[in-house]
Amino acid sequence: MSETAGISTGIAKRYATAVFDLAKEGKGIKSLESDVAALDAAMGESADLRTLFTSPLYSREEQSAAITAVATKMELSETTRNTLSLLAAKRRLFVMPHLIAVLQDMLAEERGEVTAEVTTAKKLTKAQADKLASTLKAQVGKSVTIKETVDESIIGGLIVKVGSRMIDTSIASKLNALQNTMKEVG
Template identity: 45%
Template sequence: MASTSSPISAVAERYARSLFELASESKAVAKVESDLSSFEKMLGSSADLNRLIKSPVFSADEQFKAIDAVVSKAKIGGLTGNFLRVVARNRRLFAVPGMIGAFRRIAAEARGEVSADVVSAHALTAAQQTELKAALKSVAGKDVSINVTVDPSLLGGLIVKMGSRQIDTSLQTKLNSLKLALKEVG
């Protein structure tokens, strides 16, 4: 088990590992990964869904009914749908983003890949993603699967997190560094 730094990440790791074992047994790892990505996109685009998974105000029954409706409408069925319902029933929805990340990492390790989280100021084209994967492969020595998210506040550049390493080439960080340097001089 990977070392975890908080109780939430420990919960996320346990649930993700269990989901991965079930998905492996039923040869559905790729389908589960795809469904989790769909759910993650919904989380990213819906403030209400985010509030539902993070707020302790909702009862377990309310969370279960809401998640059941969301996964049914989004056609997330089978193992992933049942998993999300169990997570809701057990009042662990707050850890779902961590579970998704942990599942991706575990699946990538099983395929002999390294997983990298990439935050970009703008959406990356397929060619840029391919080039980035090749560059990261030369650093990691293994195939790299990337999870790209867009954060316009970076202004430009990328932040790449791969294992315990982070490469920050964002314009926002460079501007902050320049600001600090100017404060020291002046």
Template identity: 45%
Template structure:
């Protein structure tokens, strides 16, 4: 797995690579991926849990106990629990997001999948989501996984990011470009 830069990303890459190899040896890639996706969602929804994993003042023992309780209630596999326990014991929970992303990215790469982040002003219905996936498959030429999010500030349209590419068709961006063009031509806004 390639790391991007230094510090946390290299640390996260090392841990995610180790977990990936361990899960592969134990034929538990799908199980661990599901566990990590669940943990990612729990972290996204809980500000308290995010503070817990990032806090340098909470002891490693308390972080470990708290994470064990969260993982038990989420019903994750023993392998994932042991990995997160090791991460907590090594005081590396602050980097858990990068570890999750690294693991999932490597799994997608191995399967020949591309993950696209689609941000829209309003939630997509199933037909719209399918249309976006079909358009991305046709454009990219490989299997596409789509993560969606909603940002009402876009007003309309969407932003699609995959790999190093980004397509921004949001109304907000179009209005900003129009505003800049009007300023450049001396018009008032």
């Protein structure tokens, strides 16, 4: 992890903990969950929003005004709007991708779920995803949400990350292992 990413993650964890605790105290977990989903979707769809969060060219005032307008338009909860305003005032909007990821993890933990990051060579069918989720649920003892990424370079198989555990059954890794073994022999 790069130093900048580590700093961003540290800042994001502190803010996420505070927001999560406020939402929990105010019985606003459901609204926080919908706000996080809406912000995640908006960041994925809007390059302008990502630029607003990361560009140092915008002043505090411009960021504050823009983020207030965005939060109002998106009808975000008061807690989320206040958090975004605070991030803008402190010039910390750049941590938004990390903040959203940390909040998603905290919300999943609150629901008793765990997220499995699954990399496949081609998109899983609904039946395959359900079977994988039930197999992982049996292994980890919690409900599993699958976050799938398609990467054709793994050729076939799966790479599954659940928490700190990783299972790599991809053909690409098997070919690399075979290549390394052959180098050792010859």
